[in-house]
Amino acid sequence: MALNTGYVARPCKGETLCGDVGRVWQLPTRCVLALADGLGHGPHAAHAALLAMECIAQNLHLECQALFAACDERLRHSRGAVLAVAVIDLDSNLLTLGSIGNIRSKLFTPARNVRLGAGRGIVGAGFKWTPPDQVPLSNGDTLLMFSDGVAEEATVQADYLNAPPQQLAQDMLAQWGRHDDDASVLVYRHA
Ligand SMILES: [Mn+2]
Secondary structure, X not given: OOOOEEEEEEOOOXXXXXXXXXXXXXXXXXXXXXXXXXXXOHHHHHHHHHHHHHHHHHOOOOOHHHHHXXXXXXXXXXXXXXXXXXXXXXXXXXXXXXXXXXXXXEEEOOOOEEEEOOEOOOEOOOOOOOOOEEEEOOOOOEEEEEOOXXXXXXXXXXXXXXXXXXXXXXXXXXXXXXXXOOEEEEEEEOO
16 A cells, blocks of 8 residues: 555454455556445455456546446446445546445545545446546545445544554544444545
8 A cells, every 4th residue: 555545454254255345556647546345245245346446457547437337347247346436636636536335435624524425326236327526635635435334424533634544544444343244444645
């Protein structure tokens, strides 16, 4: 993980493979973060989430909608997954956040906390596309993406937002994570 990102995932109790998978790609002018939660638990859930990551890795040049369409096609014969993808354009400082299903994405800035990503459905089972959110970022803004194995109301105290992203991810999981579902947290701090 790069210095300005953090990631942690743990399988639900009784499983060894985690059905939540997150990845970060640092490109010359963009940073791409993705978090997928394969339906259910165990190897089949992990397989679906890994297929999504593989598909994104091979299609990083695509626009958000086309990227989700490619993932939907790739996951057609899998369990399916919920998926959120954040693209940060490092020239324009613009965050584009596409999401299908219940990966939670929250942006913390000094002025406000914003919940992003409203698309419903399952990647691999077809879905009605919902246009991505677009938000300009300032230095220090922190994006948290987490699966439903972490409490929906999970939040970060303002005075804690400067903590290193990896520590933030670990502490979030420790404080808000459930043990009866796969749980994962992906953090990005804009710099
Ligand atoms: Mn889950």
